[in-house]
Amino acid sequence: MENIYLPYLAEIIDIKQETPDVKTFRLKFNDGEIEHSFDYKPGQFVEFSIFGEGEAPFCISNSPTRKSGIECSVKRMGKITQALHELDTGDTVGIRGPYGNGFPIEDLKNKNLLFVAGGIGLAPLRSLINYCLDNRGDFKSITIVNGARTSKDLVYKNEYQAWEKAKDTKLYLTVDCQEENWTCMVGVVPKILEQLKPTCKDSVVIVCGPPIMIKFTVPVLLKIGFCPEAIITTLEMKMKCGLGKCGRCNIGNLYVCKDGPVFTYTQLEALRYEF
């Protein structure tokens, strides 16, 4: 029997400063065999260990179709993320996983996809967006609405060009308030959606962002005509074990770590989840 709490050792091979408080860490497993066999779906997460500090869950932000080590984007926030931000390339960390259900890719096939992201909420969506672009024939149009408080807070800036250029793909960037030299949209994400009125026909929307954004975005999506079943989100929760045992991440009788973190709005409504 194996120790389910034992992580794999991994080395930080690259660190990218995305925003003043977000860094993307690229990791390579020390064990070549694990590096080869570690497989995951967009939307799954790992438990990230900094030995001596503890463990915290982060989604894998790169697509399994573009695997050169796994990537996690981390906003400096609490104890573990502070410690993580102080690490350098070459440092050793621990990785357990992948955990969670991931996005229901089969249900997205032959649909128009609308991605709605706020801030660091783009991280799990980036994995799925790039997955979809790498399997472009399986999906209809792709629309990405990505918002941040300020232009400085936009993550994965160096990918925008590729997304804009991709076939039948549109990218809308927005910031909360007007800034100098800003030529894209201005306004919070729900307002932008009201303006854009993206098609709900044969469409699925995948939303991820701060709870306040989701809270105001969902009613707009429903008004546009999306049915609750076609609204998919991925939740954040304090998750320790990732295995449905430690007991803190449940919403009703479902564990976010094991039964989620990806849920449809239909499921969340039934669980009386409030953003």
Added chain:
Amino acid sequence: MIQKIVTKEELYKLLDSFLQDFEAIGPKELANRGIFYEIIKNAQDLYLGDDFTTEPVKKLFLSPSEWLFKCQYKDSKNSLEEIVLTKTKRIIIGVRPCEARGLELLDKVYNSEYKDESYVNNRNRTVIIGLSCANPDRNCFCTSMGGSNVESRGTDAILFATEGSPERSRGDKDGKFILEIITDKGKEILGSIGRELSEEEKKHWQQDKEKRKDLVKTKIKVPEDLDKIFEDPYWEQVSKSCLSCGICTYLCPTCHCFDLVDEERKRLRCYDGCAFVDFTLQASGENPRPTKKERYRQRVFHKFDYFKKKFGENLCVGCGRCIRYCPVKIDISEIVDKASI
């Protein structure tokens, strides 16, 4: 099942003979503290009377704080060192029927999908000898939780103090027990002592056993569908006096929530509980259970709704510890019973 009658003397003699090969653990009375599960060096130290241990037997399977591994840093290289689990066989004697059932409920979490290695190891290396409760107190409500003070589920063998048992007046050397041997493990350990009950005695014992269930006076009813009153102000009322001290979760034979914590370069699995405000507090400041209302409701729902939906049973065995030791006398049995209003 084998049913026997054994004297306390022969039982203790047998236990003493085990002490060389096995680790024996059982309730022991500690001066000015109460009754606790302790390693028994001499069978005479055992307390097999009416009173209950403060802590449940859970702690011998899930330690309050336990090393999982250690990250070594040597010659500028990291390596993970796993903790070697002890294989020492052990006997735990004096486990109450409710606690033994509690272990079977913990099995559903720790010995199912994704097995917790240490827990499973502890389960596998243990023989459990139960002790039926001859004098349940008013906080006990096991018979309302699908169990009883005389059931053998989860034990390898179980002892029942006989009628008018000298166990009630501690220390009588002529005490007698009815011994029921349930599993092969139990037979291996206790098969050699006592004499089997005659058919007549068996019949009489069966009736007596049924009658003993009536000793559990507190009866409650769990509402069929708690979910209906999830939003009810009831939860705020009943949790008002809660101090969020968490003693209910620590002393519960079935509460099993934990935290993973680093101490130096060791990772530990430590008890944690839904009563604490930081149990679900996220680094961002978000907290899905910010007040006592949400936290107490979570405790009740986890036990009487969510767990039941997943595993078909309540995550409560009616041992009464959370009631007995609650500093503000919050009574979960009463709260659940009245929840349908």
